[in-house]
Amino acid sequence: MTSDFEIIWRNLPFLMIQGFLGFGTFVGGTLRLAIPAIILGFLLGIFIGLGRLAPQRWIRFPATLYVEFFRGVPLVMVIFWMWIVVPIVLKRAIPEFWVALTAFVIFEAAYLGEIVRAGVQSVARGQVEAATAVGLTSTQTMRHVVLPQALKNMIPSLVTQFIVLFKDTSLASIIGFMDLTKAAQVVNNREVRPFALYLFIAVVYWICTYSMSRYARHVERRLSPA
Amino acid sequence: MNYTFKWSVLWTGESGQWLLSGLIVTLELSALAWLLAVALGIVSGALRTVKFRPLRALATFYVEFFRNVPLLVWMFFWYFAVPPILPGMIREWMLGHGLEFWAGVLALGVYSGARFSEVLRSGIQSIPKTQMEAAVASGLTTFQAYRYVILPVALRIIIPPGTSESLNLLKNSSLALTISVAELTFQTRQIETYTAKAIEALTAGTIIYLALCVGIASLMSWVERRTAIPGLITAGSRRRR
Numbered sequence: 001m002t003s004d005f006e007i008i009w010r011n012l013p014f015l016m017i018q019g020f021l022g023f024g025t026f027v028g029g030t031l032r033l034a035i036p037a038i039i040l041g042f043l044l045g046i047f048i049g050l051g052r053l054a055p056q057r058w059i060r061f062p063a064t065l066y067v068e069f070f071r072g073v074p075l076v077m078v079i080f081w082m083w084i085v086v087p088i089v090l091k092r093a094i095p096e097f098w099v100a101l102t103a104f105v106i107f108e109a110a111y112l113g114e115i116v117r118a119g120v121q122s123v124a125r126g127q128v129e130a131a132t133a134v135g136l137t138s139t140q141t142m143r144h145v146v147l148p149q150a151l152k153n154m155i156p157s158l159v160t161q162f163i164v165l166f167k168d169t170s171l172a173s174i175i176g177f178m179d180l181t182k183a184a185q186v187v188n189n190r191e192v193r194p195f196a197l198y199l200f201i202a203v204v205y206w207i208c209t210y211s212m213s214r215y216a217r218h219v220e221r222r223l224s225p226a
Numbered sequence: 227m228n229y230t231f232k233w234s235v236l237w238t239g240e241s242g243q244w245l246l247s248g249l250i251v252t253l254e255l256s257a258l259a260w261l262l263a264v265a266l267g268i269v270s271g272a273l274r275t276v277k278f279r280p281l282r283a284l285a286t287f288y289v290e291f292f293r294n295v296p297l298l299v300w301m302f303f304w305y306f307a308v309p310p311i312l313p314g315m316i317r318e319w320m321l322g323h324g325l326e327f328w329a330g331v332l333a334l335g336v337y338s339g340a341r342f343s344e345v346l347r348s349g350i351q352s353i354p355k356t357q358m359e360a361a362v363a364s365g366l367t368t369f370q371a372y373r374y375v376i377l378p379v380a381l382r383i384i385i386p387p388g389t390s391e392s393l394n395l396l397k398n399s400s401l402a403l404t405i406s407v408a409e410l411t412f413q414t415r416q417i418e419t420y421t422a423k424a425i426e427a428l429t430a431g432t433i434i435y436l437a438l439c440v441g442i443a444s445l446m447s448w449v450e451r452r453t454a455i456p457g458l459i460t461a462g463s464r465r466r467r
Contacts, residue, residue, distance in 0.1 A: 002465075009435070020315060029337075036341055069436070071439075072435065072436040072439040073397070073432050073435045073439075074398070074400035074401075074411065074435060075397075075400075076400045076401060076403070076411055077400065077411060077414075077428065077431060077432055077435060077447075080414075080415070080428060081432075083430055084418065084424040084428065085424055085425055085428060088229050088425070089229075101457060117423075155443060163294070167294075167295070167296040167297070168296070169296075170296035170298040170299060171296075171298060171401070173298070174298075174404060181296065181298055181299060184302075185302070188306070193305035194302070194303075194307035194310070195303075195307040195310070195311060195374040196306075198299060198302050198303040198306065198307050199307070201299055202291075202295040202299050202303065205294070205295045205299060206291060206294050206295050209294040209295070210290060210294050213294065216455075
C-alpha cells in the first residue's frame with residue numbers, strides 16, 4: 001500500500017498546475033478564476049458603492065436594491081442562475097469559466113460596493129469642500145481627492161473580502177470547473193484517499209488566504225495613525 | 227428566447243412539498259450548526275483573550291485554520307474523509323442516521339464557529355480593560371469575571387456583526403447540497419430537473435432565501451434596539467470599519 005505522501009506527490013502536478021494554476025487539458029484553475037474575479041468585482045464594486053452615495057434617487061435606488069438583493073441570496077443560487085438560466089435566454093451554451101466569473105463578479109460586487117461606500121464616507125467632508133473650492137468638478141474631486149484616500153481606509157476590509165472571494169472560487173467546482181477542489185475530487189475518485197487529499201488542498205488554500213490576511217494586518221498597522 | 231413560463235409547476239405535483247421539506251432541512255441544518263458555531267465561537271473567542279499561552283495558541287490555531295479554508299473543502303472533508311477513520315460503531319450509527327446531514331452540521335458549525343470567534347473577540351476587546359480589573363478586584367475568579375461581567379456586555383455589543391455572520395451561516399448552508407443533503411437549494415434543483423422549468427424553480431428558491439434573510443435581519447435589529455446598553459454609543463455604527 002502506497003503512503004498518502006506518495007499519492008499526493010504523484011498527483012502534485014495535476015493538483016497544482018491544472019487545479020491551482022489552470023494550465024492543462026481541462027478548463028480550470030483557482031488562480032485563473034480568482035484573479036480576474038477580484039479585479040472585475042472590485043471595479044464593479046466601485047460603481048455600486050458610488051451609486052449608493054449618488055445624490056440622484058434613480059441611481060441610488062437601483063444600487064441599494066442590487067446590494068440588498070445579492071447580500072440576501074446564497075452564492076450557489078447566483079451560480080445556478082448563471083449556469084441554467086442565462087443559456088436559456090441567450091439560447092447558447094456558455095463555458096464554465098465565464099459562468100463562474102460572471103457569477104462571482106456580480107455577487108461579490110455587492111459586498112465590495114458596501115466596503116467602497118464605507119470607505120468613501122470615511123473621508124473627511126472638508127476634503128470635498130476644499131477640492132470644490134479650488135475649482136475641481138465633482139468627477140475630478142472623486143477621482144483625484146476622495147477615492148485615493150478612501151482606498152487607503154478600505155484596504156483592510158478589501159483584503160478580507162478578497163480572501164472570501166478567493167475561498168468562494170471553490171464553488172466553481174460545482175458546475176464542473178477544474179479548480180483545486182475539483183482536481184482533488186477527480187484524484188480522490190481514482191485513488192480513494194479522501195483524508196490526505198482534502199487535508200492537502202485545505203493546507204494549500206490556507207497558505208494563500210493566511211498570507212493574504214497577514215499582509216492585510218501589516219498594511220493596517222502601517223497605515224493606522226500611531 | 228422562446229421559453230414558456232409555467233408558474234403552476236410550483237404548486238402542482240410534488241414541488242410544493244419538496245420546497246417545504248427543503249426549507250425545513252435548511253432551517254434544521256442551520257439551527258444545529260448555529261448552536262455548535264456559537265458554542266465554539268464563545269469558547270475559542272474567550273480563550274483567545276486569556277493569559278495562559280497554550281490555550282490561546284490552540285484557539286488561535288482553530289480560528290485561523292478553519293476560517294481560512296473554503297467551506298466546500300470542509301464539507302467534503304467531514305463527509306468523505308472523517309467517517310472512514312471513525313471507530314466502526316460510531317460509523318454504523320452515523321450511516322443509519324443521515325450521515326450527510328451530520329457531516330453538513332459539523333462542516334458548517336465548525337467553520338462558522340471560527341468566524342463567530344473573531345466577532346466575539348473583537349466584542350470582548352472593545353470592553354475597557356478596567357471592567358475586567360474591577361471584576362477581579364471585587365473578588366471574582368477569572369471564569370466568574372468572564373461569565374458575569376465581560377460576556378453579558380460583549381454578547382450585546384456583537385449583535386449586529388453576529389447577525390450578519392448568522393445570515394452568512396444560513397446562506398452557506400446551501401453548500402450542503404454538494405454532499406447531497408436535501409436542503410432548499412437541492413430541492414430547487416430537483417424541481418428544475420423534474421419539470422424542466424428552471425426559471426420558476428430558481429425564482430422560488432431565491433425568494434425563500436431572500437425572505438428568510440430579510441426577516442431575520444429585521445427581527446435582529448429589533449432585538450438590538452431592545453437590548454441596547456444605555457449610555458453606550460450605538461453598537462450598530464461599529465459594524466463596518
